[in-house]
Amino acid sequence: MKKNVLIIGAGGVAHVAAHKAAMNNDVLGDICIASRTQSKCDEIIESIQRKGHLKDPSKKLYSRRIDALDIPATVELIRETNSEIVINLGQAFLNMSILEACLETGVAYIDTAIHEDPDKVCEDPPWYANYEWKRKDRCAEKGVTAILGAGFDPGVVNAYCALAVKRYFDKIETIDIIDVNAGSHGKYFATNFDPEINFREFVKVWTWIDRQWKEYPTHTVKRVYDLPVVGPSPIYLNGHDELHSLSQNIDAESIRFWMGFGDHYINVFTVLRTLGFLNHLPVKLADGQEVVPLKVVKALLPDPKTLAPNYTGKTCIGNFVKGIKDGKPRELLIYQVSDHKAAYEEVESQGISYTAGVPPVAAAMLIADGAWDTRTMVNVEELDPEPFIAILDRIGLPTEFKEIEPGSAESFDGTVRDLETEIAESTATVTISAANPMIAVAPKPR
Amino acid sequence: MKKNVLIIGAGGVAHVAAHKAAMNNDVLGDICIASRTQSKCDEIIESIQRKGHLKDPSKKLYSRRIDALDIPATVELIRETNSEIVINLGQAFLNMSILEACLETGVAYIDTAIHEDPDKVCEDPPWYANYEWKRKDRCAEKGVTAILGAGFDPGVVNAYCALAVKRYFDKIETIDIIDVNAGSHGKYFATNFDPEINFREFVKVWTWIDRQWKEYPTHTVKRVYDLPVVGPSPIYLNGHDELHSLSQNIDAESIRFWMGFGDHYINVFTVLRTLGFLNHLPVKLADGQEVVPLKVVKALLPDPKTLAPNYTGKTCIGNFVKGIKDGKPRELLIYQVSDHKAAYEEVESQGISYTAGVPPVAAAMLIADGAWDTRTMVNVEELDPEPFIAILDRIGLPTEFKEIEPGSAESFDGTVRDLETEIAESTATVTISAANPMIAVAPKPR
Numbered sequence: 001m002k003k004n005v006l007i008i009g010a011g012g013v014a015h016v017a018a019h020k021a022a023m024n025n026d027v028l029g030d031i032c033i034a035s036r037t038q039s040k041c042d043e044i045i046e047s048i049q050r051k052g053h054l055k056d057p058s059k060k061l062y063s064r065r066i067d068a069l070d071i072p073a074t075v076e077l078i079r080e081t082n083s084e085i086v087i088n089l090g091q092a093f094l095n096m097s098i099l100e101a102c103l104e105t106g107v108a109y110i111d112t113a114i115h116e117d118p119d120k121v122c123e124d125p126p127w128y129a130n131y132e133w134k135r136k137d138r139c140a141e142k143g144v145t146a147i148l149g150a151g152f153d154p155g156v157v158n159a160y161c162a163l164a165v166k167r168y169f170d171k172i173e174t175i176d177i178i179d180v181n182a183g184s185h186g187k188y189f190a191t192n193f194d195p196e197i198n199f200r201e202f203v204k205v206w207t208w209i210d211r212q213w214k215e216y217p218t219h220t221v222k223r224v225y226d227l228p229v230v231g232p233s234p235i236y237l238n239g240h241d242e243l244h245s246l247s248q249n250i251d252a253e254s255i256r257f258w259m260g261f262g263d264h265y266i267n268v269f270t271v272l273r274t275l276g277f278l279n280h281l282p283v284k285l286a287d288g289q290e291v292v293p294l295k296v297v298k299a300l301l302p303d304p305k306t307l308a309p310n311y312t313g314k315t316c317i318g319n320f321v322k323g324i325k326d327g328k329p330r331e332l333l334i335y336q337v338s339d340h341k342a343a344y345e346e347v348e349s350q351g352i353s354y355t356a357g358v359p360p361v362a363a364a365m366l367i368a369d370g371a372w373d374t375r376t377m378v379n380v381e382e383l384d385p386e387p388f389i390a391i392l393d394r395i396g397l398p399t400e401f402k403e404i405e406p407g408s409a410e411s412f413d414g415t416v417r418d419l420e421t422e423i424a425e426s427t428a429t430v431t432i433s434a435a436n437p438m439i440a441v442a443p444k445p446r
Numbered sequence: 447m448k449k450n451v452l453i454i455g456a457g458g459v460a461h462v463a464a465h466k467a468a469m470n471n472d473v474l475g476d477i478c479i480a481s482r483t484q485s486k487c488d489e490i491i492e493s494i495q496r497k498g499h500l501k502d503p504s505k506k507l508y509s510r511r512i513d514a515l516d517i518p519a520t521v522e523l524i525r526e527t528n529s530e531i532v533i534n535l536g537q538a539f540l541n542m543s544i545l546e547a548c549l550e551t552g553v554a555y556i557d558t559a560i561h562e563d564p565d566k567v568c569e570d571p572p573w574y575a576n577y578e579w580k581r582k583d584r585c586a587e588k589g590v591t592a593i594l595g596a597g598f599d600p601g602v603v604n605a606y607c608a609l610a611v612k613r614y615f616d617k618i619e620t621i622d623i624i625d626v627n628a629g630s631h632g633k634y635f636a637t638n639f640d641p642e643i644n645f646r647e648f649v650k651v652w653t654w655i656d657r658q659w660k661e662y663p664t665h666t667v668k669r670v671y672d673l674p675v676v677g678p679s680p681i682y683l684n685g686h687d688e689l690h691s692l693s694q695n696i697d698a699e700s701i702r703f704w705m706g707f708g709d710h711y712i713n714v715f716t717v718l719r720t721l722g723f724l725n726h727l728p729v730k731l732a733d734g735q736e737v738v739p740l741k742v743v744k745a746l747l748p749d750p751k752t753l754a755p756n757y758t759g760k761t762c763i764g765n766f767v768k769g770i771k772d773g774k775p776r777e778l779l780i781y782q783v784s785d786h787k788a789a790y791e792e793v794e795s796q797g798i799s800y801t802a803g804v805p806p807v808a809a810a811m812l813i814a815d816g817a818w819d820t821r822t823m824v825n826v827e828e829l830d831p832e833p834f835i836a837i838l839d840r841i842g843l844p845t846e847f848k849e850i851e852p853g854s855a856e857s858f859d860g861t862v863r864d865l866e867t868e869i870a871e872s873t874a875t876v877t878i879s880a881a882n883p884m885i886a887v888a889p890k891p892r
Contacts, residue, residue: 188720196732271717274634276746285741295731296742300722 016357112151183313462803558597
């Protein structure tokens with residue numbers, strides 16, 4: 001039994017996690033929200049109070065200021081707050097320093113994304129091996145529970161893979177994780193979470209095909225798939241954190257990730273990327289000033305938190321799994337649908353933050369009650385998915401299932417052809433031409 | 447008779463002007479090219495030498511370093527170089543300090559654009575009254591020749607207006623200045639001159655309609671006109687320097703300016719502007735750094751000088767004049783066609799720099815021989831256009847004329863309707879919607 005939660009971060013995802021933690025503080029104990037800007041933490045606390053979400057009023061809910069790159073300060077904060085579970089929802093650049101503080105204090109660690117080095121993007125797979133997994137032995141030695149990637153994707157989709165293995169398939173052939181936000185925020189252009197982190201995802205597409213890593217240029221492989229509730233959606237092959245662990249832990253020929261983008265998004269993104277605005281490395285201006293273009297993009301785009309009040313529509317994220325059960329082909333879509341407006345009404349947040357912020361709290365509850373208190377480092381698919389999915393059903397992210405007639409019109413064929421064929425057959429609106437060289441990069445299969 | 451020319455600036459336009467000055471140094475005398483970066487001046491001199499363009503080898507061609515915001519240093523440079531004519535082709539922020547140095551030394555001043563304050567864009571009309579014209583009396587008192595806006599537009603198009611008045615019309619109704627670059631630089635996106643100055647032009651559209659200033663949002667009024675040589679071209683109502691003086695000096699109901707933009711340009715421009723990248727005022731990044739987005743745009747776009755070697759196609763700039771001659775309606779297009787490749791072959795520059803860089807040298811030649819040595823401040827349309835056009839015919843920018851049957855299919859109807867009608871009838875690809883508020887700004891007629 002572990003208790004008292006330290007949430008690090010005060011963005012949209014932390015906002016949701018703090019609400020959900022407060023709504024379950026009979027299990028989780030005291031809650032401290034800490035970030036570099038303490039006033040942002042206090043705004044979250046005000047929102048929780050406004051909604052009357054503190055279930056057990058005898059438990060504390062308070063804020064602290066922390067620079068989480070400062071390991072001794074984080075150690076001190078963990079001790080001062082008596083926290084036994086740290087939920088890291090800060091920028092992905094902080095992961096290793098927060099994990100280090102957890103190792104030093106022996107408390108449990110949860111995050112929702114792979115560690116990032118500011119100077120690198122889309123690192124060689126499996127990316128987890130460059131940072132997190134190097135600390136696996138130390139977690140085991142010290143009996144420190146570290147649950148990696150426990151958001152929605154990575155996170156819940158990893159549990160869906162484990163569930164497919166445990167209950168629905170004898171043999172899995174392919175898994176296609178599909179993430180579509182069919183909502184509308186009413187802005188000209190905005191990202192649903194930190195633009196700086198968001199755009200770093202789209203530099204390269206690392207994907208697990210035929211048990212090998214293959215690299216494709218972004219937005220070159222497009223499909224349209226008719227998902228439940230949100231309907232026919234344009235989706236693009238994309239790299240994503242979960243592939244870097246699922247490729248190691250799930251026995252399947254191919255595991256791919258697809259993300260939904262509308263034509264307007266692709267157009268704006270293509271302009272920004274082609275001109276170099278998504279560059280994470282500094283450029284020198286005429287007057288000598290050094291500026292990281294991506295940080296200017298972040299400053300100019302709407303703060304993702306501000307999208308919430310007017311966001312409408314739904315999200316659908318799920319795993320399309322193909323394989324064999326009892327000697328027969330099976331196709332199953334395991335998915336979750338969330339509603340932006342409902343999320344705002346419940347916790348004053350938009351749906352993307354909601355889907356990412358609820359799961360780490362479910363994971364914390366499972367650490368608190370012992371079910372997921374692994375005393376070592378794991379990715380979500382290594383754990384029993386059923387108690388996790390059961391809590392999510394109860395606290396806002398119910399899972400649904402759609403059995404699909406194998407090879408029917410409702411099937412999803414995620415087979416990726418060679419790049420020339422994909423480009424030739426592409427119906428993407430993005431111009432693929434010599435004038436747009438960042439798209440026409442040749443793939444480097446590994 | 448004035449001689450010895452000081453060219454300030456070392457960009458694409460200065461490059462062309464220096465070539466043309468060298469090719470006419472029997473009239474102009476010694477030539478000094480000065481800018482903040484002396485090596486850029488030396489590159490121009492190397493280009494002139496490579497082309498063998500120094501007509502009279504007994505005259506000097508050399509470079510100096512100058513910060514032209516430093517008036518005493520500029521005074522010193524004028525004296526040291528014995529220059530009697532200063533051609534200011536630096537950024538428009540420098541105009542007033544260079545003019546001041548000319549006033550102090552009594553030498554002639556030529557520029558090609560209105561003075562700009564870095565913190566302001568598209569100033570209230572007539573913009574010249576905010577800066578240049580405040581110095582008019584001092585120029586007259588001191589007998590200083592100052593010819594404002596002597597590039598192509600402003601410049602040659604102003605002379606075309608004066609020519610229309612002098613030779614072709616008894617009464618002018620409307621003048622539509624049309625500027626189309628139908629060339630191709632082969633890059634994804636680039637501006638033809640300094641992006642920082644270029645984009646500042648497109649914040650507001652001030653235009654002279656029915657003898658009043660009216661303001662329209664950029665790119666809301668589109669026409670397609672079949673120009674000589676370049677053919678049917680999409681053009682947009684735009685503000686431009688010359689309107690600020692022509693409105694005062696030319697007796698016409700309406701004087702409008704139209705600029706050609708392709709759909710791709712409009713798309714990229716709209717993305718950048720709508721997201722705030724064309725902002726000339728600083729924004730604060732998450733880490734506190736202050737950055738002017740427009741300066742980042744400048745750093746990321748290709749240097750306009752680098753476009754020249756691969757530029758193909760032609761430009762067409764001209765005045766469509768409607769009025770009365772000998773009691774009958776008349777419509778006349780007075781225009782000039784330049785070729786990017788021919789410009790590169792002649793002076794190692796692209797066509798836009800060529801059209802802007804040749805005219806100030808023609809003006810300098812007219813000051814040198816006395817024809818335009820006004821001993822006061824003037825805009826180009828106040829001068830006799832014929833010797834100017836005659837020199838341009840001879841040194842690379844020949845003028846052509848197209849007599850058009852009034853009211854025929856070849857007429858240009860530049861009538862601008864009210865904004866709602868223009869938006870409703872617009873065929874522009876740019877989306878005009880609530881999600882694109884920077885376009886849907888209401889006009890403020892004055």
